[in-house]
Each structure stands twice: as C-alpha cells, then as structure tokens.
Amino acid sequence: MAKKKRPIENSAPTASGYIKGAGEIQEMAVTDVIESNYMPYAMSVILGRALPEIDGFKPSHRKLLYTMFKMGLLGGARQKSSKIAGTTMTLNPHGDAAIYETMVRMTTAYEALLHPYVDSKGSFGKAYSRDTAPAASRYTEARLAPIAEELFRDINSDAVDMVPNFDNTEMEPTLLPVTFPSILTNTITGIAVSMASSICSFNLNEVVETTIALMRDPQHDIASTLLAPDFPGGGFILADRSDLANIYATGKGSVRVRAKYSYDKSANCVDITEIPPSTTVEQIIEKVIDLVKQGKLKEISDIRDETGQMGLRLSIDLKRGVDPEKLMAKLFRMTSLEDNFPCNFNVLIGGHPMVLGVGALLEEWIAFRSECVRRRVFFELKKREERLHLLLGLEKILLDIDKAIRIIRETDEESEVVPNLMIGFGIDEIQAEYVAEIKLRHLNREYILKRTADIERLREEIADRKDILESRQRIKKIIAEEMRQVAKKYGQDRRSVIIYNTPDDDAVTEEEVPDYPVFLFFTQEGYFKKITPQSLRMSGEQKLKEGDVILRQIESHNNVELLFFTDRCQVYKSRASDFSDTKASVMGDFIAAKLGMDEGESVVYMAVVEKYEGYMLFAFENGKLAKVELSAYATKTNRKKLVGAYSDKSPLCGMLLLPADSEVLLTSSSGRRLLVHTGAVTSKTTRDTQGIQVMTQRKGHRLMGMELYAEDSLPNAHRYRARSLPAAGALPSAEEKGAQTSILDDGE
Numbered sequence: 001m002a003k004k005k006r007p008i009e010n011s012a013p014t015a016s017g018y019i020k021g022a023g024e025i026q027e028m029a030v031t032d033v034i035e036s037n038y039m040p041y042a043m044s045v046i047l048g049r050a051l052p053e054i055d056g057f058k059p060s061h062r063k064l065l066y067t068m069f070k071m072g073l074l075g076g077a078r079q080k081s082s083k084i085a086g087t088t089m090t091l092n093p094h095g096d097a098a099i100y101e102t103m104v105r106m107t108t109a110y111e112a113l114l115h116p117y118v119d120s121k122g123s124f125g126k127a128y129s130r131d132t133a134p135a136a137s138r139y140t141e142a143r144l145a146p147i148a149e150e151l152f153r154d155i156n157s158d159a160v161d162m163v164p165n166f167d168n169t170e171m172e173p174t175l176l177p178v179t180f181p182s183i184l185t186n187t188i189t190g191i192a193v194s195m196a197s198s199i200c201s202f203n204l205n206e207v208v209e210t211t212i213a214l215m216r217d218p219q220h221d222i223a224s225t226l227l228a229p230d231f232p233g234g235g236f237i238l239a240d241r242s243d244l245a246n247i248y249a250t251g252k253g254s255v256r257v258r259a260k261y262s263y264d265k266s267a268n269c270v271d272i273t274e275i276p277p278s279t280t281v282e283q284i285i286e287k288v289i290d291l292v293k294q295g296k297l298k299e300i301s302d303i304r305d306e307t308g309q310m311g312l313r314l315s316i317d318l319k320r321g322v323d324p325e326k327l328m329a330k331l332f333r334m335t336s337l338e339d340n341f342p343c344n345f346n347v348l349i350g351g352h353p354m355v356l357g358v359g360a361l362l363e364e365w366i367a368f369r370s371e372c373v374r375r376r377v378f379f380e381l382k383k384r385e386e387r388l389h390l391l392l393g394l395e396k397i398l399l400d401i402d403k404a405i406r407i408i409r410e411t412d413e414e415s416e417v418v419p420n421l422m423i424g425f426g427i428d429e430i431q432a433e434y435v436a437e438i439k440l441r442h443l444n445r446e447y448i449l450k451r452t453a454d455i456e457r458l459r460e461e462i463a464d465r466k467d468i469l470e471s472r473q474r475i476k477k478i479i480a481e482e483m484r485q486v487a488k489k490y491g492q493d494r495r496s497v498i499i500y501n502t503p504d505d506d507a508v509t510e511e512e513v514p515d516y517p518v519f520l521f522f523t524q525e526g527y528f529k530k531i532t533p534q535s536l537r538m539s540g541e542q543k544l545k546e547g548d549v550i551l552r553q554i555e556s557h558n559n560v561e562l563l564f565f566t567d568r569c570q571v572y573k574s575r576a577s578d579f580s581d582t583k584a585s586v587m588g589d590f591i592a593a594k595l596g597m598d599e600g601e602s603v604v605y606m607a608v609v610e611k612y613e614g615y616m617l618f619a620f621e622n623g624k625l626a627k628v629e630l631s632a633y634a635t636k637t638n639r640k641k642l643v644g645a646y647s648d649k650s651p652l653c654g655m656l657l658l659p660a661d662s663e664v665l666l667t668s669s670s671g672r673r674l675l676v677h678t679g680a681v682t683s684k685t686t687r688d689t690q691g692i693q694v695m696t697q698r699k700g701h702r703l704m705g706m707e708l709y710a711e712d713s714l715p716n717a718h719r720y721r722a723r724s725l726p727a728a729g730a731l732p733s734a735e736e737k738g739a740q741t742s743i744l745d746d747g748e
Contacts, residue, residue, distance in 0.1 A: 042193035046353060050192035052199070053348045054368045055175040056182030058190060060102045063091040065117060066172055068144050069152050078121055078141035085137055091165050091172050100137045107142065110134075113186045114201045114232045115490060119145040128233055128312055130280040147490045150179045158379040159372040177372040179479075180486045181207050181365045183347065184358070187231070187277065195353060197346035200255060203230040203494050208487040211362050212480045222248050222358055227498055229255050229341070233312075234274035234495040236260060238338075241500065248358040251345030257496070259337040263324040270324050271306075272314040272337065279336035281305050281314055287335045288316070295580060296334065299327045333638065366479070373475050381465040388458040393431025394438075395452045401443055404435065515559045518576060521588065522552040522606040529588035530558075530579045539584035554608050563607040563633060564591055565655060569688070571633060571645035572597065576608075595640070607657040609633075614659040615683055618691065619666060619706035620650035626691030627681045630657070644688040654706035663709035666694070670701040675709055 052058050057065070067088040073079060081103065085096040092099060105112050105127075107120035112127035122140030125132045134140070154160075159177040164170070184207050188199040210225040223245060228237045238256040247253040260274035275284065285305060291297040302317040318324060332338035346355050349364055356364065397404050407424045411417050421432040442448075468474045519536055521529040525548040531539070542550065556576065564572045572595045579589055591603050607616065612634040618626040626647060633642065646652065656664065661679040668674075674695045681692060695703060 046192040046195065047348065047351060050190040051195070051197050051346060051348050051353055052183065052188045052190065053175060054183060054364055055178050056184075056186065056188065057176060058188070060092055060094070060099070061106065062176055063172065064088050064099060064102055064106075065144070065148065065151060065176070066155075067091055068118075068142075069148070069155070073143040074148055074152065075146075076143060078119070078143045081122075081137040081140040081142050084142060090170065093166060096137065100134075103142065104134045108145065111232055114230060114492070114495070115145075115147050115182075115185055115204065117145050117148045117151070118142050126307075126312075127277070128275055128280055129307065130282045147486075150486055150490075151176045151182070153177065153179055154372055154376045157376040159376045175368070177369075177376075179369070179482045180204070181211055181362060183361060183365060192353075195346060196344060198342050198344045199347075200229040200341055200343055201231060202226060203492070205487050205491040206230075208483045208491070210358075211366065211483060214359065214362055215366060215476045215480060218363075226358060227494075228496070230494050230496045231257065231277045231341075232495065233277050234260060234497075235276055237496045237498045239498050239500050247343050251343065251355045251357045251361070253343050254340040255343060256338065256340055258332060258499075260497075261328060268318050268320070270316045270318065270328065272316070273312055275312065275314075276336065276339040276341065278339045278341050281307065281312065284314065284335055284337060288331070291334060294578075296578065297330070299330075366476075369479050370472070370475050373478050374469060377465050377468050377475075381462060381469070384458050384462050384465070388455065388462065390431060390434045391452055391455050391458070393425075393427040393435060394448060395455065396425045396427055396431075397435055398445070398448045398452060399425075401445065401448070405443060408436070514577075515557055518556060518558050518581070520552070520554045520556055520562075520576065520606075520608060521550055522603075523548045523588070524551050526591045526603045527588040528579065528591050528594075528606070529582050529584070529586070530576055531584060532581055535581070535583055542584045543587055545587060552606055556608050557610070561609045563609060564595065564603045565605040565607070565645055566597065566601050567604050567652075568598065568601050569643070569645050569648045570598075570601070571642045572603075573633075573635075573640055573642070604652070605655045609657075614657065615661075615678070616646075617656045617658055617664065617678060617681075617706070618646045618652060619654040619664075619703060620647070620691065621653050621697075621702040621704075622650040623668075623693055623695040623697045623703050624650065624691040625666075625676065625678075625681050625694045626689050627678060627683045628687055628689060629683050629685050632685050632687050642687070647688045647690045649690050653703050656706065656708065665707050665709045666703060667705045667707075668695065668697060668701055669704050670698050 048059055050058065055062070064084075067090070068074070068084060071079065071084070071087060073084075081100060082096065084103065085099040088099045089096060103118055104110050104124050106116055107118045107124045108116040109120045109122070109124035110116075110127055120140065120142045123135040124140060125134040154177040155173060161174045162171040163174055165172050183199065184202045185204050187201045188197065190197045206226050210220070210222055213220040213225055214222075223241070226248070228239045228244060230237075236258040238258055240256075243253055243255075247255070257276035257278070259272050259276065261270050261272045263270055272284075275281065282305075285303055288297065288300065288303050292300055299319055299322040300316055301319050304315045304317075306313040306315050316327075318327065328337075344355065345357065345361060346353055347361065347364075348354075349356075403424060404421065407420045408417055411420050417436050418429060418432045421427065421435055422429060425432075425435075427435070468478070517533055519531045519533065521527075521531070521542070523544060525545050527545065527548065544550070558577050560576050562574045562576060564574065566572070572591075574595060579594075582588060591597070592601060597603075609630065612631045614630045616628045616630055616633070618628070620626070628646070633645075635642070646655070658678060661677065663675060663677050666674045666676060672695075676694055681694070697703065
C-alpha cells in the first residue's frame with residue numbers, strides 16, 4: 001500500500017493537493033488586530049443597536065413600530081404577537097424572540113412606559129416583577145396605541161429619509177417624525193461598548209410646556225416648567241433643587257425615588273403600592289428576608305407579595321408595638337424601597353454619541369422637528385404646484401371642449417393624441433396627458449368648472465406654504481400648535497409626587513439604635529466579639545481559636561462605626577450594633593464571612609470611629625509614613641466597602657488610628673528605632689497616598705512595626721526624648737536623622 005505524501009511546510013490542503021506558501025503565520029500588532037476586528041463591532045453596537053436617537057427610539061423599537069404601522073395596526077384590529085414579530089424580521093433579522101421582548105416593554109400591560117406605544121391583550125408580565133414572565137407570542141395580541149399616530153403623522157410626506165432595509169427589498173425610515181419630544185417622555189436605557197444611556201421619563205404636559213417656552217425664549221428657566229422626572233410606577237421623587245439643576249444642565253446625575261405606602265391599623269401591616277423603577281418586588285422581599293435573618297430587622301413578622309388585578313401590593317406584617325413610620329425609615333435606608341435612578345442622557349445626534357442636558361436635548365429636538373415640518377411643507381407645496389399645473393391645462397380646454405374632442409377623434413394614431421393636444425391648446429406634455437386621460441363622460445362644462453374652481457384655492461395654499469418655508473417663526477408656531485394638541489389629547493396628571501428638601505432618614509435610624517457601653521474584642525485570626533460590661537464581669541476566660549490572640553480590646557459604645565482594614569488595601573464599614581451581644585465563652589463572629597469579603601482576604605486592623613475626626617497613620621516597609629484624614633473614609637451613602645484604603649506601592653507594616661497628632665515609635669529590622677511626631681507629616685485626603693520618607697532603610701533591611709510612644713517604651717527614654725523630636729512643622733534634616741538614629745540604635 002502506497003504511503004501518503006507529507007504536506008509541505010507552510011502549505012494548505014486543496015482538492016488537488018497542497019499549495020506552497022499558503023497558511024503562513026503573520027505577525028501583527030495586537031492593537032491593529034483589535035482595531036480591525038473589534039472596532040467595527042463596537043461602532044455597530046453604538047450606532048445601530050444600543051443608543052437612542054433624537055426621535056426617542058433605538059433601531060429595534062423603530063423597526064417594530066414601523067412594521068406594525070405598515071400592517072395597518074394603527075386603529076385596526078389586534079393581531080397575534082407572533083405574526084407581528086415574524087413580519088418585523090424583514091427589517092430586523094435578530095430573531096422573533098428578541099423582537100417580542102422589545103415589543104413587550106412597549107405594551108400597556110407591562111407598565112414600563114408613561115405613554116406605551118403598543119395596545120396589548122394578554123399576559124405580558126410586569127416591569128416591577130422580575131419573575132413574572134410574559135406569555136408566549138402565539139397567545140398574546142397587539143396593535144398600535146392611539147398615541148402612536150403622532151409618530152407616523154408625516155411619514156408619507158417625505159418628512160424623514162427612507163433607506164433600504166438589510167437586503168434591499170423594502171424601505172424603512174431612518175427616524176420617525178414624532179410630533180412631540182418622545183425622547184424625554186418615556187424611559188430609555190441602553191448599554192453599548194464603553195458607553196451607556198439612561199434617560200428618565202418626564203410628564204408630557206411639562207415637557208410640552210418647557211419646549212414651547214424654549215422656542216419663545218432660549219434663556220428660559222427649565223426648572224420652572226419641568227419640575228422633576230415622572231415615572232410610570234409613581235412613587236415619591238425626593239428632589240434636591242441643585243441636583244435637578246445639575247441634571248438639566250449636564251445630562252448626568254441621579255434621582256432619588258421612594259416607595260409609596262399606607263398603614264393598615266386594623267391588620268397592623270404596611271401596604272406598599274408603588275416602588276422605584278430600578279427595583280422589583282422580588283428584590284425587595286429577598287432583601288427584607290435577608291435582613292430579618294441577620295437580626296437587623298426585628299420589627300417584621302411576615303412579608304407577602306399580594307399583587308393582583310388591582311395592581312402592585314406588597315404587605316409587611318408588623319410585630320406588636322412597632323412604629324410603622326420608624327420602620328419604613330429604616331427600610332428606606334436598608335433596602336431598595338428608596339433607590340437612585342441614574343441619569344445619563346447619551347443620545348446619537350447626527351451619528352455621534354453626545355451627552356446633553358435637557359435644554360440642549362430639546363434644542364436638538366426642535367431643530368429636528370423644524371426640519372421635518374419644513375420637508376413636509378415643501379412636499380405639500382410641490383403636490384399643490386403639480387395639481388395647479390394640471391388644472392391650468394384643464395382650464396384651457398374649457399375654452400373649446402368641442403375642439404378637444406375633435407382633435408382626439410380625428411387623430412389616427414394613439415401616440416399622436418398628446419402632441420396634437422399640446423399643439424391645439426398650447427399646453428405642455430404633462431397637461432396634455434392629464435386631459436387625454438379624462439373619461440369621455442367628464443368632458444363637459446360642469447366637470448371642468450368644478451375642477452378649475454380649485455385654482456384660486458391652490459394658489460392661496462401655495463403662497464401660504466412658500467411663506468412658511470421663508471419664516472422660522474411660522475414653523476415654530478406649527479410645532480407648538482401640534483404639541484399643544486398632543487398634550488391636550490394624551491397628557492396625564494403626574495404619577496410621581498415631588499418632595500423637596502427631605503431630611504436625611506439616616507439620622508432618624510441612628511437614634512433607634514440603643515446606645516449602651518460595650519467591650520469590643522478583635523483577634524489576630526479575624527474574629528470579633530461585642531460583650532457588655534455585666535456579661536464580661538460574669539464570664540470566665542476568653543474562648544479563642546487555637547493559636548489565636550486578642551489584638552485589640554476597646555471599651556466603647558454600641559452605636560460606633562467599625563472600619564476593618566484588610567490585606568488587599570480595602571476597608572469594610574460596619575457598625576457595632578450590626579453584631580449581636582455575645583459572651584466571652586463563644587468564639588465570636590468571623591469578620592471575613594460576616595462582611596462578605598473576597599476569598600482569601602483577611603483583616604489586619606480594626607478602627608473604632610465615633611466621629612470622622614483625626615487621622616489614619618500607615619507605616620510601610622520602605623520607611624514611609626502616610627497620614628490620611630479620617631474624613632476620607634466617610635461616605636454619604638451606605639457603602640459597605642471602599643477600595644484603595646491605603647497605598648499598595650510598598651508592603652504595610654503597621655497602622656494606627658490617631659484622634660490627634662502624637663508621637664509614634666518606628667522599629668527597623670536592623671535594630672534601629674526612630675521617634676517621630678506625626679505633626680511633622682503632612683495629612684492627605686487621598687486614601688492611597690504613598691506618604692513621605694521618614695526612616696531610610698539600610699540595604700537588606702525594612703521597617704518592621706509602629707506603635708504609639710510611651711515613657712516606658714524605651715529604657716532611659718526621657719534622656720533623649722527632647723532631642724529626638726523634629727522641629728514643629730518640619731521633618732528633621734539628614735544630619736538630624738543621623739543623630740536620631742544613632743541615639744535610638746540598640747547596642748551601638
């Protein structure tokens with residue numbers, strides 16, 4: 001049996017053998033590969049999928065709505081959702097499942113939009129429920145909602161550009177000629193590559209009023225007419241005027257939304273009927289149950305989801321004697337019943353992503369709508385000019401109808417009818433073609449007089465439209481009038497109630513925490529105990545893990561904050577009240593598990609904070625000291641984890657919490673020790689500052705530790721204490737450092 005030939009190096013197989021030189025490996029820079037392969041995908045996602053345009057729609061929404069419009073679903077009978085999704089694939093070939101999900105979000109049943117564009121029938125799920133899935137598309141029906149008429153009013157008047165679809169079989173609009181600023185009247189979110197968009201919804205009446213005011217006066221105060229966002233799920237908008245002004249000016253920020261509730265005294269339960277748009281009932285229930293298990297919510301006996309045909313309702317049963325107002329303040333702080341809606345008004349303007357404030361966004365919409373109206377008026381002008389041209393030719397026929405009939409009758413060939421009419425009456429080819437197509441029964445004086453009676457009306461309309469095209473003010477008046485009609489027809493009262501300058505509920509919650517003296521213990525292995533003085537007196541020996549020792553024992557109070565610094569330059573924030581009182585006979589809470597730290601992460605220091613005053617002092621093996629103001633670790637929000645708690649440029653060898661500047665003693669592996677007053681170290685507000693060099697290390701040695709200085713820390717310390725301290729406000733010079741080092745060297 002013959003052996004197979006070995007393939008030639010750098011060759012590729014073909015039907016007839018191998019081609020030499022094919023399949024060679026080429027070296028390419030990774031940046032070139034990313035640019036040639038990844039950038040087209042990124043731009044496709046940004047421009048053609050994830051970000052909305054000035055008409056308020058992403059491409060998937062626009063293609064779906066336009067397909068439904070062409071199917072006659074504006075005012076017609078509902079059709080199966082599966083048929084709608086299948087037909088939309090002629091414009092959007094991403095699969096019927098993805099198209100159906102897009103349609104679900106725009107339905108009246110889903111309740112995600114203030115003004116839904118799809119009138120639905122069937123089970124479409126709910127925006128406020130994570131686990132309530134919509135029924136299959138074959139079971140549901142849909143059609144366009146009445147407000148969708150405002151999206152397509154000028155679609156057949158050349159108001160927007162039409163482009164071929166993906167396979168060049170039909171045309172679709174690049175934008176929809178919306179008659180109102182839909183970009184701000186419905187919530188829009190999208191995530192692209194390296195950028196995202198999140199536009200909150202506003203009340204239609206307020207948006208229309210603001211837009212009209214801006215057309216009159218570009219310096220109009222937007223906040224005076226656009227009061228605050230308005231969400232379909234209602235709730236309370238906790239409005240801060242400065243924050244809203246920042247959102248209106250920059251297009252970035254966040255809006256605090258609080259759930260709406262009522263207290264049923266007879267049943268001793270709280271009924272929540274409106275929640276923020278960024279959460280779901282399942283998330284709220286899971287969080288409440290978790291807090292109850294942790295012992296942080298002892299006032300609740302049960303929580304139930306009683307959502308039904310009457311709408312959302314979440315019932316919380318209270319224990320006897322619980323104040324519902326205080327409980328809800330606590331829930332607002334600890335759960336998503338009060339949450340922030342992020343605002344990032346990132347919109348595609350002329351194919352370029354731009355983050356715009358409300359004023360700039362409305363100015364862009366006004367310019368877009370002005371162009372739509374101008375194109376529509378120009379389209380109407382051309383149609384009327386064409387009609388007038390035909391009627392002027394017909395008017396000449398009125399002078400001698402018999403002559404027109406005779407010309408047509410006596411013409412031998414059909415192709416000569418139009419030229420003969422042109423010669424006989426002095427009309428052009430278009431007019432002659434129109435006359436030649438008139439039925440014989442219409443060639444009478446009555447018919448021609450009725451047609452030619454429109455000539456004066458057409459001339460007036462043509463003059464009017466020419467005047468509109470030459471006047472920006474008239475175009476703006478048309479836009480304003482159309483918007484007023486939309487607001488009158490589809491405007492609604494506000495669903496979200498505005499509350500200005502609300503007090504911080506954190507302070508209310510803190511007052512509820514019982515304040516009593518406690519002893520706090522922290523061990524080397526990362527265990528924590530909180531023991532009351534009475535329990536400590538009655539307890540015996542401390543129970544510890546084998547080989548473990550107590551690093552810190554602090555007499556404090558139950559309402560202090562705890563900062564747990566870890567070996568990964570992170571700090572976890574907690575409160576002493578978050579831990580249960582225990583006894584010396586138990587091992588305590590393992591901090592890494594209790595606070596949900598990363599795998600393998602361990603605590604290296606515990607700081608007890610009553611007020612964020614003082615400093616954190618960090619000593620590094622390279623001989624540097626970093627003094628960070630304790631206020632750098634304070635946060636306005638309830639963040640439990642902060643990264644970059646200290647510098648990672650050199651290994652940490654010690655840290656201290658200092659209420660005020662004091663003296664610390666540094667120890668080197670060479671046996672040297674240095675006494676430093678922290679007042680000579682400049683404090684920083686940046687947590688990861690590298691600090692300043694205070695003790696130069698000899699080759700092969702490192703700084704080993706740091707401790708607060710005391711009179712008995714060193715033998716005969718009183719003899720060199722004054723000499724070792726640097727001058728106030730300055731670090732010692734190199735000579736002084738040498739003097740200090742020689743004095744503090746052991747055995748030298």
